[in-house]
Amino acid sequence: MGYGSEGSEPIRYSEYLRVPELLDQQHCLTVPEAHDELQFIIVHQVYELWFKLVRHELDAILAALKVGGSSEIYTATRLSRRVQEIFKVLVKQIHVLESMRPSDFMAFRKKLNPASGFQSVQFREVEAMLGLKDATLAAFTREDPRHPALLKRLEAESIDEVAYELLRQRGFDVVTPSAERSEADEERSLLALKVLYDKPDNDPALYELLEGLVELDEQLILWRRHHVMMVERQIGDKPGTGKGTTGNLDGIRYLRTTLNRRAFPDLWAVRTVLSD
Numbered sequence: 001m002g003y004g005s006e007g008s009e010p011i012r013y014s015e016y017l018r019v020p021e022l023l024d025q026q027h028c029l030t031v032p033e034a035h036d037e038l039q040f041i042i043v044h045q046v047y048e049l050w051f052k053l054v055r056h057e058l059d060a061i062l063a064a065l066k067v068g069g070s071s072e073i074y075t076a077t078r079l080s081r082r083v084q085e086i087f088k089v090l091v092k093q094i095h096v097l098e099s100m101r102p103s104d105f106m107a108f109r110k111k112l113n114p115a116s117g118f119q120s121v122q123f124r125e126v127e128a129m130l131g132l133k134d135a136t137l138a139a140f141t142r143e144d145p146r147h148p149a150l151l152k153r154l155e156a157e158s159i160d161e162v163a164y165e166l167l168r169q170r171g172f173d174v175v176t177p178s179a180e181r182s183e184a185d186e187e188r189s190l191l192a193l194k195v196l197y198d199k200p201d202n203d204p205a206l207y208e209l210l211e212g213l214v215e216l217d218e219q220l221i222l223w224r225r226h227h228v229m230m231v232e233r234q235i236g237d238k239p240g241t242g243k244g245t246t247g248n249l250d251g252i253r254y255l256r257t258t259l260n261r262r263a264f265p266d267l268w269a270v271r272t273v274l275s276d
């Protein structure tokens with residue numbers, strides 16, 4: 001298979017994709033090797049690869065929304081569809097882990113302690129890019145080489161912020177959701193969004209963009225729900241391996257507190273105020 005190399009030697013599949021290097025990145029800690037450990041490592045690595053692509057696409061969405069013209073809104077909507085599809089794969093992928101018997105997991109779980117998905121910097125970056133910025137959670141990844149990238153994300157504009165800026169430019173009287181936003185501002189923002197949501201045909205491009213963001217939020221929530229169910233199925237109420245890093249709570253008790261995180265709370269709430 002040729003990949004259009006400009007050199008005299010056509011580049012080979014495994015060279016282009018660095019397959020040997022990729023296949024050399026799975027190092028089980030158990031001796032003799034516990035059968036399910038390879039599966040556990042690969043599933044996590046594949047998640048991290050997808051997170052890398054999600055960051056790439058969300059960056060492009062952010063850049064497009066900052067310009068905010070009609071062709072950029074189309075680009076943002078189109079790329080958000082891609083991220084939605086990736087998120088659906090991420091939700092489905094949890095089933096692979098569910099094929100592991102809890103007793104098989106116990107054969108290597110102690111070895112990975114205190115590592116936990118809780119320390120995934122890329123997951124926190126994706127959250128921050130959508131608008132779920134949490135400096136307290138970020139602090140737990142201080143020792144990771146990507147930590148500085150996460151700190152930048154916390155400072156940078158997120159998709160919720162640029163989307164609200166765009167709405168304001170289009171004449172919608174909205175205030176970006178934050179802990180500081182007053183109740184009056186929240187009410188005003190919902191009434192402004194209600195105009196668009198009552199009559200989506202008046203600005204279908206903007207409506208589709210916002211619904212794409214809701215879809216992303218929903219897929220992330222579905223991932224959280226599915227992950228917590230899978231965790232309960234594997235370890236019940238046992239403490240998580242990230243215990244001590246998650247604060248007072250850990251394991252499924254901690255994970256249950258995350259299920260209500262919404263990157264775009266107004267886009268959910270607006271449905272309640274729609275005209276009958």
Ligand code: HEM
Pocket residue numbers: 043044047048097105116117118119120123227230231234235239240241242243246249250251252254255258
């Ligand atoms: C058998 C498989 C798994 C188990 C038992 C498990 C368990 C847990 C537990 C107990 C926590 C809470 C923190 C703690 O107490 O350590 C957690 C958090 C987390 N896990 Fe997993 N996990 C598994 C697989 C995965 C996979 C495949 C991913 C994909 C990257 C993942 C990503 C995360 C993330 C991102 C968090 C933080 C969630 C948040 O703070 O909102 N986990 N996991």
